[in-house]
Amino acid sequence: xxRIGVFVCWCGSNIAGTVDVQAVSDALxxxxxxxxxxxxxxxxxxxxxxxxxxxxxxxxxxGIVVCSCSPRMHEATFRKTAAAAxxxxxxxxxxxxxxxxxxxxxDMATGTEKAIILGKAxxxxxxxxxxxxxxxxxxxxxxxxxxxxxxxxxxxxxxxxAGFPVDIVETKPTIGGKMAQLDKTFPTLDxxxxxxxxxxxxxxxxxxxxxxxxxxxxxxxxxxxNFDVTIKKRARYVKEDICTGCGLCTEKCPMxxxxxxxxxxxxxxxxIYIPFAQAxxxxxxxxxxxxxxxxxxxxxxxxxxxxxxxxxxxxxxxxISEKYGAIVAATGFNPxxxxxxxxYAYSQSKDVITSLEFERLTNAAGPSSGHLVCPSxxxxxxxxxxxxxxxxxxxxxxxxxxxxxxxxxxxxxxxxAMLTRDKYPDTEVxxxxxxxxxxxxxxxxxxxxxxxxxxxxYIKGMVGKVSPENGKLHVQASDLLADKQLHIEADLVVLAxxxxxxxxxxxxxxxxxxxxxxxxxxxxxxxxLRPVESPTAGVFLSGACQGPKDIPETVSQAGAAAAKVIxxxxxxxxxxxxxxxxxxxxxxxxxxxxxxxxxxxxxTYVDKEFRxxxxxxxxxxxxxxxxxxxxxxxxxxxxxxxxxxxxxGFATKQIIAEVDAICK
Amino acid sequence: xxxxxxxxxxxxxxxxxxxxYAGADLAGNNRLAYPENxxxxxxxxxxxxxxxxxxxxxxxxxxxVIICGCHxxxxxxxxxxxxxxxxxxxxFSMLNFLGIEKERxxxxxxxxxxxxxxxxxxxxxxxxxxxxxxxKRLEDLRCKR
Ligand SMILES: Cc1cc2nc3c(=O)[nH]c(=O)nc-3n(C[C@H](O)[C@H](O)[C@H](O)COP(=O)(O)OP(=O)(O)OC[C@H]3O[C@@H](n4cnc5c(N)ncnc54)[C@H](O)[C@@H]3O)c2cc1C
Ligand code: SF4
Ligand code: SF4
Ligand code: FES
Numbered sequence: 128x129x130r131i132g133v134f135v136c137w138c139g140s141n142i143a144g145t146v147d148v149q150a151v152s153d154a155l156x157x158x159x160x161x162x163x164x165x166x167x168x169x170x171x172x173x174x175x176x177x178x179x180x181x182x183x184x185x186x187x188x189x190g191i192v193v194c195s196c197s198p199r200m201h202e203a204t205f206r207k208t209a210a211a212a213x214x215x216x217x218x219x220x221x222x223x224x225x226x227x228x229x230x231x232x233x234d235m236a237t238g239t240e241k242a243i244i245l246g247k248a249x250x251x252x253x254x255x256x257x258x259x260x261x262x263x264x265x266x267x268x269x270x271x272x273x274x275x276x277x278x279x280x281x282x283x284x285x286x287x288x289a290g291f292p293v294d295i296v297e298t299k300p301t302i303g304g305k306m307a308q309l310d311k312t313f314p315t316l317d318x319x320x321x322x323x324x325x326x327x328x329x330x331x332x333x334x335x336x337x338x339x340x341x342x343x344x345x346x347x348x349x350x351x352x353n354f355d356v357t358i359k360k361r362a363r364y365v366k367e368d369i370c371t372g373c374g375l376c377t378e379k380c381p382m383x384x385x386x387x388x389x390x391x392x393x394x395x396x397x398x399i400y401i402p403f404a405q406a407x408x409x410x411x412x413x414x415x416x417x418x419x420x421x422x423x424x425x426x427x428x429x430x431x432x433x434x435x436x437x438x439x440x441x442x443x444x445x446x447i448s449e450k451y452g453a454i455v456a457a458t459g460f461n462p463x464x465x466x467x468x469x470x471y472a473y474s475q476s477k478d479v480i481t482s483l484e485f486e487r488l489t490n491a492a493g494p495s496s497g498h499l500v501c502p503s504x505x506x507x508x509x510x511x512x513x514x515x516x517x518x519x520x521x522x523x524x525x526x527x528x529x530x531x532x533x534x535x536x537x538x539x540x541x542x543x544a545m546l547t548r549d550k551y552p553d554t555e556v557x558x559x560x561x562x563x564x565x566x567x568x569x570x571x572x573x574x575x576x577x578x579x580x581x582x583x584x585y586i587k588g589m590v591g592k593v594s595p596e597n598g599k600l601h602v603q604a605s606d607l608l609a610d611k612q613l614h615i616e617a618d619l620v621v622l623a624x625x626x627x628x629x630x631x632x633x634x635x636x637x638x639x640x641x642x643x644x645x646x647x648x649x650x651x652x653x654x655x656l657r658p659v660e661s662p663t664a665g666v667f668l669s670g671a672c673q674g675p676k677d678i679p680e681t682v683s684q685a686g687a688a689a690a691k692v693i694x695x696x697x698x699x700x701x702x703x704x705x706x707x708x709x710x711x712x713x714x715x716x717x718x719x720x721x722x723x724x725x726x727x728x729x730x731t732y733v734d735k736e737f738r739x740x741x742x743x744x745x746x747x748x749x750x751x752x753x754x755x756x757x758x759x760x761x762x763x764x765x766x767x768x769x770x771x772x773x774x775x776g777f778a779t780k781q782i783i784a785e786v787d788a789i790c791k
Numbered sequence: 792x793x794x795x796x797x798x799x800x801x802x803x804x805x806x807x808x809x810x811x812y813a814g815a816d817l818a819g820n821n822r823l824a825y826p827e828n829x830x831x832x833x834x835x836x837x838x839x840x841x842x843x844x845x846x847x848x849x850x851x852x853x854x855x856v857i858i859c860g861c862h863x864x865x866x867x868x869x870x871x872x873x874x875x876x877x878x879x880x881x882x883f884s885m886l887n888f889l890g891i892e893k894e895r896x897x898x899x900x901x902x903x904x905x906x907x908x909x910x911x912x913x914x915x916x917x918x919x920x921x922x923x924x925x926x927k928r929l930e931d932l933r934c935k936r
Binding site: 197198199223225226227228230231232233237238240241244245248640642662706724726727758759760761762764765766774777779782783785786787789790791 | 801803812813815816818819820822823824825827830831832833834835836838839840841842843844847848851852853864867868869870871874878910
């Protein structure tokens with residue numbers, strides 16, 4: 128039999144104004160198991176807590192009920208109080224007589240009666256509580272960062288700085304992400320490579336960081352502190368540790384006409400290639416789809432020219448298993464395909480390009496060595512039309528574009544327009560927009576400079592149609608403010624394509640059991656208060672995979688995610704939630720119903736030996752819950768047909784006792 | 792349930808810890824009144840609610856039982872409320888067969904931000920149950936006073 132103490136709080140007049148607290152403590156004093164019942168003005172105050180502690184000692188209480196505000200307010204407080212007096216903290220139950228009673232009922236009689244019933248339900252539950260001890264699990268002190276864009280790079284550097292080993296897995300042959308493709312960056316216009324490549328070198332040289340480039344994560348098991356991850360290192364047919372990155376092979380390879388994805392197909396590379404001069408790791412990769420040796424067994428030129436002997440046509444994919452304590456998703460974004468936007472003639476004319484292609488065209492290391500030219504014939508463009516929000520804020524066309532604002536396009540379009548006018552003052556530059564959205568430090572000033580100082584013609588309105596005509600682009604558009612139709616003969620049209628999460632993010636989220644929104648951006652644990660954590664413990668979010676972001680925002684989020692990872696890895700042990708499922712082995716018939724519903728894969732089966740009444744032994748398969756993985760949702764308890772599965776802290780008997788107390 | 796000779800429906804509300812229980816707290820914070828005969832039982836997730844609990848409540852004299860959870864897609868445990876939806880539609884479809892009007896039960900999604908929805912839902916559900924009159928069919932002998 129329990130020895131229960133009841134403590135009714137007045138909460139000043141918050142409770143006492145509508146509930147007769149004396150009547151409540153008197154009524155509950157006669158409930159089964161209750162040996163002490165008191166009320167006090169502020170139970171959560173130091174004096175109130177002392178009252179509880181003294182009563183626990185004096186009356187040798189084995190459980191307590193606090194009738195007070197919501198457990199979401201002070202359950203933790205009262206559990207600590209109990210623990211301080213030597214009582215197991217899970218022997219505390221709260222009857223919420225403020226939010227659920229005094230604050231929503233006006234009449235003293237009804238308020239008091241309801242408070243008594245809520246108190247009785249809590250007493251009935253505590254009578255069945257058992258002391259619980261949270262399980263502990265060790266923490267593997269290594270982090271995994273998936274994606275090597277600026278987000279992943281910054282997160283990895285910060286974690287490594289704190290002394291923890293980090294691995295970066297990047298699908299491309301090099302880290303760097305989209306930022307490596309950019310020319311200059313708003314709002315300061317420093318060159319992307321100048322600020323990014325030193326960081327990439329830092330990553331390469333950091334002893335705590337390993338880079339798995341040209342690799343992908345194929346399997347994730349385990350849980351916070353203890354993830355088991357399989358990484359597939361794709362064969363690049365070049366021995367990474369031997370290749371010096373001299374690049375001779377990439378000049379001698381006879382397969383010259385492979386579209387260069389780093390320049391978005393605007394020029395060609397060879398079948399063996401290094402994406403760009405500052406690639407990290409600076410190692411060549413053979414593209415098996417275009418290599419004549421790998422396809423037909425004929426050629427072998429690169430092996431002949433490689434002085435280091437790094438080429439290995441027989442290289443196989445390699446699978447690496449590693450343990451991690453924390454995982455950071457940093458898979459970034461991509462511009463959406465322009466296939467469904469043919470009104471802009473993207474597929475019809477080479478001179479209709481996306482903004483990312485524009486970045487490559489103006490980049491000194493790009494296909495035109497930084498000269499802004501029309502891709503169709505290399506001529507200098509005199510009239511350029513920028514179209515914003517292509518596929519963004521498309522509320523009515525969600526099958527075509529995205530409903531959300533891509534956030535970065537207003538700023539990079541202002542940047543492109545300004546840089547064009549600065550370098551080529553003879554060009555006429557139009558920007559068509561729905562709204563110009565430039566919140567951010569020094570952002571609006573930047574946009575106004577483009578419009579006011581650089582003479583960029585900002586026109587509110589959308590472009591209706593682009594038609595290639597006689598080597599030019601006929602642009603039909605509306606000017607909403609002047610209320611007229613415009614016809615512009617342009618040389619180049621630049622589309623600010625909406626951005627979307629990388630396609631690999633969803634399968635990755637499934638492996639991580641992390642949630643995503645309908646647009647496939649990773650969801651944060653709390654949109655305001657836990658913005659860099661996923662709801663799945665031990666999984667963190669960095670960069671544009673969580674939502675559209677520019678570089679300053681990406682880097683701040685990357686640092687924040689690193690801080691959370693460091694906080695986790697700094698712990699030697701994790702204490703879990705003790706309210707976990709447990710199955711009664713004697714009742715379990717091993718049917719697998721529970722395993723099928725568990726969202727976390729917490730349930731496995733073990734063969735157990737049972738002594739039968741006739742003294743024989745029998746081996747049966749029974750469910751076993753991994754307490755470190757179980758999150759305590761209770762789905763399995765309902766699925767179990769034999770009534771074997773129960774949830775500690777919310778046991779079937781406890782809930783039924785509450786139901787009975789309420790209905791009596 | 793009879794209170795001073797007057798019929799007042801007794802409602803048991805199972806609320807998940809992460810959304811609806813917090814929604815009920817918010818209703819409290821905003822002083823949004825709902826009938827005092829609504830009594831809340833906290834569960835970690837709506838998927839912890841065993842159909843047995845609902846039948847037990849009816850046996851013990853509850854007039855209505857409502858299960859509140861996070862909106863689809865928002866369950867703290869990702870898929871708990873989908874189980875709830877499936878399990879409860881199965882149970883509810885059998886209630887008529889047991890002689891319990893299935894309108895006495897309901898599943899509602901109430902987020903932590905929807906205090907007003909919580910109060911409105913409770914008001915509306917209580918009214919609907921009141922219209923059905925007392926639950927006598929499943930009441931067991933212990934309820935007779
Ligand atoms: C045209 C254009 C111009 C821009 N100009 C500016 C500017 O001037 N200033 C500014 O602040 N911002 C600018 N931005 C925004 C900037 O590019 C982003 O803020 C930044 O790149 C986000 O970094 P990230 O690391 O989150 O994503 P990304 O750069 O997309 O990097 C993600 C990385 O993860 C890898 N990856 C993806 N999936 C997986 C997987 N499953 N496994 C392993 N690896 C994976 C990708 O290959 C990539 O390397 C511009 C963007 C565009 C499109
Ligand atoms: S309570 Fe939930 S998380 Fe735990 S074992 Fe059961 S289904 Fe899995
Ligand atoms: S559902 Fe119940 S009986 Fe079936 S395996 Fe799980 S615990 Fe055992
Ligand atoms: S946690 Fe609210 S329904 Fe699952």
